[in-house]
Amino acid sequence: MKKLGFVMVLIVFLLAFPKNLEASSSSANIYLDGEQLNLSSGVHVANMKGNVMIPIRVVSENLGFKVGWEKASQTVTVENSQKAVRMVVGSQQAEMNGTQVELNLAPVLDGKTTLVPLRFVSEQMGLDVKWDNQMKSVFLSSSVPPAAEEVITVPxxxxxxxxxxxxxxxxxxxxxxxxxxxxxxxxxxxxxxxxxxxxxxxxxxxxxxxxxxxxxxxxxxxxxxxxxxxxxxxxxxxxxxxxxxxxxxxxxxxxxxxxxxxxxxxxxxxxxxxxxxxxxxxxxxxxxxxxxxxPPMTSNGKKTVVIDPGHGGIKPGSVSISGIKEKAFNLDLSLKVEALLKKEKDINVVMTRTDDSHLELSDRVKIANNLNADIFVSIHANSSTVSSPSGTETLYTRDSSKSLANIMHKHLIKATGLKDRSAKYSNLHVTRETTMPAVLLEIGFLSNKGDEAQLFNDDFQNRVAQGIVAGIKEYLNIQ
Incomplete structure (x- = not known):
């Protein structure tokens, strides 16, 4: 059963190895339960767009699965008596027992085999997948210590x-x-x-x-x-x-x-x-x-503020000049804002995420709307590929959000000290679909060297967090 789960996870591969892995196409090896798999001539492990790619035929056949190949449609089928997975070269859509799944990277033809991206396999399924960068080898294990086999270990x-x-x-x-x-x-x-x-x-x-x-x-x-x-x-x-x-x-x-x-x-x-x-x-x-x-949070006499750290998980947002992802900045600053708001006795603060998790835009909106929150503040960093602009701007969509935008921007500009790009209209999902006053804050430009140096400065973030809280308190008329 564990081997069956292993192959299914190989096919689904929603997550890939970190981008700093480097697999040599000429020397990388694959080990299964400590034994090296014999790769046919021309078959190898490769690195494509930051994803470790592995020959599915080799792994599947070593685990006893039937592998089919339809040359005309370039379709790979991996199956046993219980499950069947169908993939097409070049397509990020696959089928598992007739159900469509989204692939992280499309399968590719490489000589005599089809390569697919190998995802991290959790210990919950009794499996372990590791990349040894020094040995340029992938180590697969179909068993782990019993204590690690269950995520929820209880009676x-x-x-x-x-x-x-x-x-x-x-x-x-x-x-x-x-x-x-x-x-x-x-x-x-x-x-x-x-x-x-x-x-x-x-x-x-x-x-x-x-x-x-x-x-x-x-x-x-x-x-x-x-x-x-x-x-x-x-x-x-x-x-x-x-x-x-x-x-x-x-x-x-x-x-x-x-x-x-x-x-x-x-x-x-x-x-x-x-x-x-x-x-x-x-x-x-x-x-x-x-x-x-x-009682509901909105009926206990306090104001409910939803703080939304933009992006997260599989959607990193923009990348700074030095290679830092926007999602990390958004979360760091948002957590500082949350910590300050928790000290306010008249405010309930709710975060849409507190870690590097992925949320759809509709989910962020739904959290705020379901809570009947008083205001919604989404925190981001800006970027441009055309030029190298600098500055801070505050975005809103609905007229009912304009007053909040003006107040937040006033405090934000004072806190950042960056160029004033004004509070302005923008048709954004999270500011359009929310039912309460909502703004999206673009603190500065990751694509600008001067802005970036400030954005990841701890003192700067603390100052901006205080400015955001000051704007929230002024709008909510909280002393």
Missing amino acids: ETEEVPDSQTPPSVDSSYESALIGLSFSDNRLMIATEGNVQPKVSSITGPDRIVIDLPNTVFASSFLDGHAGNIQGSGELAISDYSDVTKVRYALFSDNPSTVRIVMDLTGPKHYAVNNESGIIMVDLNVEGDILVPPV
């Missing part, structure tokens, strides 16, 4: 099946998980569709279990968070004493159930709120008796 009542493929999000299931974050000692679960969570606490060790029945993983969630095609993974928690990590996996496929587990440092009371596609498990509960579910 039998919390067991996650060893190997299964999640149902398609396009099926008749009632809900899809689109987002997961932990902030301010609250777990925020964003879903699309109707779901009634089943929440319980378990001891030995202490943890809180949230089951989402009739729910699957949205494709955008799988792209951004998951370590494998099952959707299993975890969020590392470092800033809170009550929670060590949050784990998630497809617990059952009949019916499809997503399970989320919060690992605790000790017994902890909690409160649950489920409204408008946002499930909140709140650990900010005091006393010996469980407090009833907390």
